[in-house]
Amino acid sequence: MQIEERVMDSQERIGFLLRSLYAGYGYSRYRMGKFEEYDLYSRNKDFLFSEGVITFTDTNGRLMALKPDVTLSIVKNTRDIPGTLRKMYYHENVYRVASVEDGFREMTQVGVECMGEIDSACIAETLMLAAESLRLCSEDYVLEISHLGMLGAFVDAIASDEKMREELLQCAVEKNLHGISRICADYGKAESAGEPLRQLLSLYGSPKSVMPKIRRLAEENGAAEYAEELARAAASFAGKEAENKIRIDFSASGDVKYYNGIAFKGFISGIPDSVLSGGQYDRLMRRMGRRDRAVGFAVFLNKLERLAEGGKTDD
Amino acid sequence: MINVALPKGRLGEKVYAMFEKAGFPCPALLENSRKLIFDNEEAGVRYFWVKPSDVAIYVARGAADVGVAGKDILMEYRLEVYELLDLNVGKCRMAVAAPEQFRDNPERTLRVATKFSRIARDFYTARGRDIDIIHLNGSIEIAPILGLSDVIVDIVETGTTLRENHLEVIETIMPISARLIANKSGFKFKTAQIERLTEGIRKEVEQP
Numbered sequence: 368m369q370i371e372e373r374v375m376d377s378q379e380r381i382g383f384l385l386r387s388l389y390a391g392y393g394y395s396r397y398r399m400g401k402f403e404e405y406d407l408y409s410r411n412k413d414f415l416f417s418e419g420v421i422t423f424t425d426t427n428g429r430l431m432a433l434k435p436d437v438t439l440s441i442v443k444n445t446r447d448i449p450g451t452l453r454k455m456y457y458h459e460n461v462y463r464v465a466s467v468e469d470g471f472r473e474m475t476q477v478g479v480e481c482m483g484e485i486d487s488a489c490i491a492e493t494l495m496l497a498a499e500s501l502r503l504c505s506e507d508y509v510l511e512i513s514h515l516g517m518l519g520a521f522v523d524a525i526a527s528d529e530k531m532r533e534e535l536l537q538c539a540v541e542k543n544l545h546g547i548s549r550i551c552a553d554y555g556k557a558e559s560a561g562e563p564l565r566q567l568l569s570l571y572g573s574p575k576s577v578m579p580k581i582r583r584l585a586e587e588n589g590a591a592e593y594a595e596e597l598a599r600a601a602a603s604f605a606g607k608e609a610e611n612k613i614r615i616d617f618s619a620s621g622d623v624k625y626y627n628g629i630a631f632k633g634f635i636s637g638i639p640d641s642v643l644s645g646g647q648y649d650r651l652m653r654r655m656g657r658r659d660r661a662v663g664f665a666v667f668l669n670k671l672e673r674l675a676e677g678g679k680t681d682d
Numbered sequence: 683m684i685n686v687a688l689p690k691g692r693l694g695e696k697v698y699a700m701f702e703k704a705g706f707p708c709p710a711l712l713e714n715s716r717k718l719i720f721d722n723e724e725a726g727v728r729y730f731w732v733k734p735s736d737v738a739i740y741v742a743r744g745a746a747d748v749g750v751a752g753k754d755i756l757m758e759y760r761l762e763v764y765e766l767l768d769l770n771v772g773k774c775r776m777a778v779a780a781p782e783q784f785r786d787n788p789e790r791t792l793r794v795a796t797k798f799s800r801i802a803r804d805f806y807t808a809r810g811r812d813i814d815i816i817h818l819n820g821s822i823e824i825a826p827i828l829g830l831s832d833v834i835v836d837i838v839e840t841g842t843t844l845r846e847n848h849l850e851v852i853e854t855i856m857p858i859s860a861r862l863i864a865n866k867s868g869f870k871f872k873t874a875q876i877e878r879l880t881e882g883i884r885k886e887v888e889q890p
Contacts, residue, residue, distance in 0.1 A: 509870040542864075543765040571873070614870065618764070634867045639744025640762060641866065 378475055378668040382458055384503045385477045385666060389456035392496065394479060397455040403440050405432040411439055414625045414651060419464040421471055433462045438648075438663065439655075441480050447657045452483035472669070479645075480663035482652070487596075490629055490647065491603035493662045497633060497643055498609040500666050504674060507636035509612055512600060513619035515630045515646065517585060517593035521564045522623075524588065527554055536621035539568055563588050567617050574601035577615045600629050620644075625651040631664070635674070642670045684727050684875045685868075687746035689734035693772045693860060697750045698729070700769065704882025726875060738763060738863060747868035748876060753858045754837055758798045764864040766880050770887055772860035774839040776801060778853040781826050784833070795825030796835040805835070805855050823847045 372380060390396070405422050408415060414436070421433035434440075437457050445453055458477045465472040479496055481489055494512070501508035518539060526532035531554050538546035547561040547568075566584055570577045578598050585594035597615070604610045620630040626646045633643030645664020652661050686701065688694040698711060708722040711729050720729045732740055737749040742761035754776055756765065776798065786792060788811070795816040796802045806813045816831050823843055825831040837858060838844065838851055862883060869876055 507871070511870065541763070541765045545768040546765065634870045636867070636871045637744075639742065639865055639867050 377674050378671055381504055381666075381671055381674075382475065382477050382668055385500055386456065386458055388499060388503065389479055389496065392454070392492070394454045394456040397437070397441050397457045397480070399434060399437055399440050399457065399459050402431040402433065403443065405430045407439055407443060408432050408435055411625070411651065411654065413622075414439065415463075417463040417465075419471070421462050434459065435461060435463055437461065437476065437478060438480060438651075438665075442482070442652065442655050442657065442661070445482060447659045448483070449659070450484060452481060452485070452489065455480050455482075475668040476665050477668060478663060478665035480661065482657075482661045483659045485647070485649075485660040485662050487599050490600055490662055493645070493664065494600060494603060494629070494631065495607075495609070497631060497645060497664050498604070498612060500664075501612075501633045501635065501643060502609070504642065504666075504671055505635045505637075509614055509634045510609070510631060510643075511614040511616040511619045511634070512597065512629060512631045513615070513617050514593045514597040514600075514628060515620060515623050515626050516628055517590045517597065518567070518617050518621070519623045519627075520590045520593065521567050521588060525551065525556060525560045525564065527556070535564065536623065539564070540618050540621040542568060542618045544568060571616050571618075572614060573611070574598070574604075574613055574615055581615065596628060620646065623650075625654070629662070633664075633666075635671075638670055638674065640670060642667055683721075683723070684748060684872055684879060685746045686727060686729045687732050687737045687740040687749035688729055689737050689750055689752075689860075690731045691734065693734070694731060694750070696771055697769060697860060700771075700883050700886045701727075701729075701879070703886050704879060706879060706882070741863050741865050744865050744867060746865065747872055748862060748864045748879065750860050751863055753856070753861055754798060754801070756861060756863070757856070758800050760800070762866060764866060764869055765861050766864055766876075767862040767884055767887060769860045769862055769883070772858070774837050774858045776835065776855040776858055777838045777851045778805075778833050778835055778855065779823075779826075779838065779844050779849045780833040780852050782848050782850055784826075784852065786832070792833065793831040794833055794835055795822055795831035797822060798835055801855065802835040823849060 408420050420435045423431055425431045437459050456479045460473050461476050462471055462473055481493060498510050501510060522532055522535045526535055534550050544565045547565050548558050551558055551561040570580055582594045585591050604613050619632045626648050627650050628647035630646030632641040635642050643664055643666050647662045649660045688698055706725050706727040708720050708727060708729050711720045718730055735755055737751040738755050738759055738761050740746040741749040742763050752772060792811060792813045793816060794802050794813045795818050799815050799817050802815055822834045822836045825834055827847060864876055
């Protein structure tokens, strides 16, 4: 007996489509069948998408958490075997604070994680899967790519302390160029000190239109290596159908604490927020005592609730 | 078509003039009518007036692609939006005010009356000062006079209301002005129009 598609809502239908996609590329399923101790999340609370975790005491008295995230569990429960590459996907419910007014919500998330010997081919495959995941949700999508190493280098060139660094990164995700000038003034820096960062953040567009400017800016500011990594990642779409859906945008993410290198976000027309988020998170691996590297992304299926058949929003 | 949420009132009218000069006119907007939404298909723009404190919500939720909101609202609600321009209008400051002759006693919890709980909490947390927030929705100035609070955190424009009630600013938390904000997803799909609008308004702002 086959499952009829009409009995599935759009979240379920897309969830199964994505699982088929990832399995077809040789990704194995990770099932989060048990809960993790609260301590795992409290030590990495900035990595979580929202503040707040539902906790409970297990039968043995340990304080546990009701799945606020899947990636941390995968990192904890997989082994670091030199010279290997593990490719996994998951399809899980997570429990997060939707907003202060709405409180905790159950949300469905599908994601991909690669851990081990990550090379540029692996990053390219992850980006391609991210683009394909968006296409399966709607033809009208945009995948924006950034390089956190490069953004971090431009911020560090002006930040005199951690607080200034945080404020500048916040301006970066807001495309707040006037805020960068104000921060420079507040911290006694010349306005010109913020100019390279302002220029970097004002570059938005297709790889073809902005990469030459990014390369030039990177060379002038000692970040040429990062620009090449970004160019390689963007070039992996050259000549492919998804090429015109790719944008370079350094405001995609400001999370330099856990992420490094390539970072990306996916948007669908008519849905006000990003529906996909991912990148390289070698820094999280180091914090958790792992020497290997990692890249992955998550698709937030709950945000697709209002996506009707055919990839159009129904309101 | 770009959807624009404008704050009702004098500030909104001032800001609309900037949009108009930037090449996005919609004369019907200023006519006295009961209409809520105003289109100018030729200019590719749709305006609607909303309560100033709600503009950021309309933009963050994608009902508007762009809007104009005060920095106070953006700091209080921390919504996920792009802050594209400081419009340099609607200027005022977020400040701590207290009755004249007020002296803070650090041995006691400071009672702070405000509409801006998050801004007040962040400000005092950074100083390690223990506070008790009393969230009010208006007439904040009356709180210290009636002994409801020790100080207030509120927007101060000229300071006249404070002076008339024997209150004075004891600290400025941050300067406030109106900002052009954009929905993150809307920006991706209407990039050319939003960039054209932003550049047009930037020229208006930077005009001497």
